Amino acid sequence: MQQSLLEQVKQGRQYVNLWPHRPELIQYFSEYRAVLVSRFVFKYGGALALLAFLMPILFIGIEQLKQSIVYSLFIGSLPVQALFLMNNKSKEKLPPSLANWYRNGVEKLKAHDNEAELIIKNPTFLDLAKLLNISYSQK
Numbered sequence: 001m002q003q004s005l006l007e008q009v010k011q012g013r014q015y016v017n018l019w020p021h022r023p024e025l026i027q028y029f030s031e032y033r034a035v036l037v038s039r040f041v042f043k044y045g046g047a048l049a050l051l052a053f054l055m056p057i058l059f060i061g062i063e064q065l066k067q068s069i070v071y072s073l074f075i076g077s078l079p080v081q082a083l084f085l086m087n088n089k090s091k092e093k094l095p096p097s098l099a100n101w102y103r104n105g106v107e108k109l110k111a112h113d114n115e116a117e118l119i120i121k122n123p124t125f126l127d128l129a130k131l132l133n134i135s136y137s138q139k
Contacts, residue, residue, distance in 0.1 A: 005085075012083035015090035016042075019128035022074040031125060034089065038082040049076035065082075090126040099123055105131050 003011070019025070025032040031082075052069050053072035056064040093103055102123045109118070109131070119127055 002074060005009045007086045009080065009083045011090060012085070012087035015086045015126055015129060016083075018126070022136060029128075031089065031128075034086070038073045038079075038086055041078045041082045045075065045084055049073075072108070090124060090129070092125055094123050095126060098128070102128055102131060105135065109134065 014034055019032060019035045025035070049072045052075045053068045056068045056071070094100070103120055106118045106120055118131055
């Protein structure tokens, strides 16, 4: 199924927002580092793009206008690039060891009478983010 560009951006944003804001997740999921970088880019990307535009012009002069525009456009596009990457990562299937851990987590949640709709067959990184979000919101 083909997704439009806007749907891909929304899916990437949803994926980033699903991950809980917990520092201990860095130790267990290399994936979480990419989520943290994406959050950083969302927060500071606009300011960095403005800075990349203004600094060469202020310190070197107006003759650097073309380079300033290119730099600011590149840095300004980083949040959108991060959303596309997060969308692609959310669709990837979990590696076998992580998939087993995910299945155990889903079984434990269902044992506690949780009504969450989590798939057990062929889980993706989006499903993992949902599981972590549910388990950390219950604490």
